[in-house]
Amino acid sequence: MPEVFDVIVVGAGPAGEVVAGRVAAAGLSTVIVERELAGGECSYWACMPSKALLRPVDLAGEVSRVQGLRLDGPIDAGAVLAHRDTVVSNYDDSGQARWLDSAKVTLVRGAGRLTGARSVEVATADGGTRTLTANHAVVLATGSVPVIPPVAGLAAAQPWTNREVTAAHAVPDRLVVIGGGVVACEMAQAMRGLGSREVTMLVRGGGLLDRVEPFAGEAVARSLTEQGVDVRLRESAEKVERPEPGGAVTVRLTSGDTITADEILVATGRRPAIGDLGLASVGLPESRPVGVDDSMRATGVADGWLYAVGDVNGMAPLTHMGKYQARIASDVIVARARGEADDRPSMRDRADGLGAPQVIFTDPQVCAVGRTEAQARAEGFDVRAVEYEMGQVAGGYLLGDGYGGRAKAVVDESRRVLLGVTFVAPGAAELLHAATVAVAAGVTLDDLWHAVPSYPTVSEVWLRLLEEYGL
Ligand SMILES: Cc1cc2nc3c(=O)[nH]c(=O)nc-3n(C[C@H](O)[C@H](O)[C@H](O)COP(=O)(O)OP(=O)(O)OC[C@H]3O[C@@H](n4cnc5c(N)ncnc54)[C@H](O)[C@@H]3O)c2cc1C
Numbered sequence: 316m317p318e319v320f321d322v323i324v325v326g327a328g329p330a331g332e333v334v335a336g337r338v339a340a341a342g343l344s345t346v347i348v349e350r351e352l353a354g355g356e357c358s359y360w361a362c363m364p365s366k367a368l369l370r371p372v373d374l375a376g377e378v379s380r381v382q383g384l385r386l387d388g389p390i391d392a393g394a395v396l397a398h399r400d401t402v403v404s405n406y407d408d409s410g411q412a413r414w415l416d417s418a419k420v421t422l423v424r425g426a427g428r429l430t431g432a433r434s435v436e437v438a439t440a441d442g443g444t445r446t447l448t449a450n451h452a453v454v455l456a457t458g459s460v461p462v463i464p465p466v467a468g469l470a471a472a473q474p475w476t477n478r479e480v481t482a483a484h485a486v487p488d489r490l491v492v493i494g495g496g497v498v499a500c501e502m503a504q505a506m507r508g509l510g511s512r513e514v515t516m517l518v519r520g521g522g523l524l525d526r527v528e529p530f531a532g533e534a535v536a537r538s539l540t541e542q543g544v545d546v547r548l549r550e551s552a553e554k555v556e557r558p559e560p561g562g563a564v565t566v567r568l569t570s571g572d573t574i575t576a577d578e579i580l581v582a583t584g585r586r587p588a589i590g591d592l593g594l595a596s597v598g599l600p601e602s603r604p605v606g607v608d609d610s611m612r613a614t615g616v617a618d619g620w621l622y623a624v625g626d627v628n629g630m631a632p633l634t635h636m637g638k639y640q641a642r643i644a645s646d647v648i649v650a651r652a653r654g655e656a657d658d659r660p661s662m663r664d665r666a667d668g669l670g671a672p673q674v675i676f677t678d679p680q681v682c683a684v685g686r687t688e689a690q691a692r693a694e695g696f697d698v699r700a701v702e703y704e705m706g707q708v709a710g711g712y713l714l715g716d717g718y719g720g721r722a723k724a725v726v727d728e729s730r731r732v733l734l735g736v737t738f739v740a741p742g743a744a745e746l747l748h749a750a751t752v753a754v755a756a757g758v759t760l761d762d763l764w765h766a767v768p769s770y771p772t773v774s775e776v777w778l779r780l781l782e783e784y785g786l
């Protein structure tokens with residue numbers, strides 16, 4: 316007999332949990348299906364452990380810039396890894412399960428797959444099958460999985476992905492990293508800072524972090540190089556060999572060089588987790604992300620009962636964006652279930668179209684929202700860009716010797732509003748939200764002029780950007 320709920324959520328990562336908690340709080344009976352740990356990739360193998368590994372490295376960089384302070388020896392990597400274990404609750408999700416229970420969400424452990432309209436079959440851990448049926452909605456929130464490029468010998472060499480690097484029991488002496496994106500930069504920095512003797516990054520393009528302003532990738536490359544990371548641009552792995560499982564790994568490069576390392580990390584992007592999700596049973600293609608409209612409803616499914624939030628819809632693979640999409644989806648599901656208006660301004664996705672905010676937790680931190688100058692120009696805006704050196708504001712100067720960085724604002728000249736803002740500087744993360752408010756709310760430069768930054772804070776860079784612009 317099928318078990319009937321108002322809402323079925325497949326995947327208990329941050330996006331799925333937000334949907335489940337919010338629709339249950341509105342009184343809809345809710346079940347969430349999870350095949351691994353409730354809390355998802357973010358809690359155990361992504362955001363949380365990676366930032367726990369980076370925090371001491373970041374702070375050590377800060378200490379090195381302040382006169383009168385010095386580190387008493389290298390970072391205690393063992394203590395950092397032990398703290399990481401605490402941050403990930405020792406890979407035990409009972410706290411999350413208790414929260415779901417308290418939120419009146421039924422947790423079903425197993426792999427869910429669609430079998431037709433409003434119907435999800437769950438293969439449970441004990442080999443059984445449960446059939447769930449939804450009165451109102453099924454929400455896919457299955458996240459993403461790493462892509463392993465088809466390099467000869469790579470898969471057989473059992474490379475590290477985000478899972479193994481964030482859950483490492485020890486810091487490898489020699490690490491090769493394939494990729495020049497966010498995971499590659501953050502994890503190269505973490506492992507080098509925690510004691511890896513040799514870290515080599517193989518970057519197939521001409522720079523790091525190719526989705527942000529070019530000066531950001533250049534600053535991170537400079538910093539990684541200064542810290543002793545060997546950043547090799549326009550270089551790729553051609554063949555990987557690991558004769559002994561767990562033994563040394565040898566990587567032959569397209570340049571002809573060979574590198575030997577203790578571990579190899581693949582950080583070449585992620586794809587939506589749609590394998591074996593039964594998309595074909597509801598008429599959706601199995602080869603691409605689940606496309607959605609601006610209320611997170613899957614496009615191409617009759618009667619509008621299917622939704623997709625978070626990494627699985629391919630829009631912005633970031634936890635905060637998945638949770639934002641989850642708030643939209645849950646509010647429209649509740650409104651539609653009650654027969655109420657489902658088109659309040661908070662119920663439509665605007666943020667994805669503006670350009671998602673993101674902080675890359677390297678040293679310097681890369682903090683960006685909205686469009687880059689190149690994106691804005693390509694989209695046909697009437698663009699003017701201004702930049703300012705962050706080391707020149709008094710608040711920056713006070714943060715330490717050699718404090719530096721750059722801010723950039725991309726302005727839509729026709730409306731005198733910000734299309735995008737980027738800060739690249741140590742500890743700049745908390746500056747970003749002011750920029751996100753300005754971009755999302757379309758605050759004009761003439762209004763921003765009256766938002767006076769306190770002296771002496773790094774926020775004075777806002778004033779300097781406006782002065783550069785001509786105010
Ligand atoms: C190393 C790393 C660091 C990151 N750091 C940050 C960061 O600092 N900030 C940030 O915003 N983002 C960060 N991200 C991205 C972030 O982790 C993802 O955007 C986020 O986890 C997506 O949330 P989600 O709920 O969509 O999916 P997930 O967190 O992937 O959760 C999906 C859940 O669904 C489950 N599932 C999948 N298929 C099924 C099925 N068929 N049946 C049942 N359950 C299923 C999975 O087991 C998983 O628990 C990072 C990513 C990586 C790899």
Ligand SMILES: NC(=O)c1ccc[n+]([C@@H]2O[C@H](COP(=O)([O-])OP(=O)(O)OC[C@H]3O[C@@H](n4cnc5c(N)ncnc54)[C@H](O)[C@@H]3O)[C@@H](O)[C@H]2O)c1
Nearest residue numbers: 464494495496497498499519582583584585632674675676
């Ligand atoms: N702080 C954060 O917000 C944070 C941290 C980590 C990850 N994330 C999210 O996780 C997602 C995945 O991160 P990621 O670093 O894996 O992906 P990414 O898309 O950021 O970077 C992938 C990198 O791999 C390279 N690449 C792709 N295919 C390749 C191939 N075949 N051979 C060699 N290089 C190849 C790309 O050129 C790029 O440099 C990101 O999109 C990001 O949104 C966010």
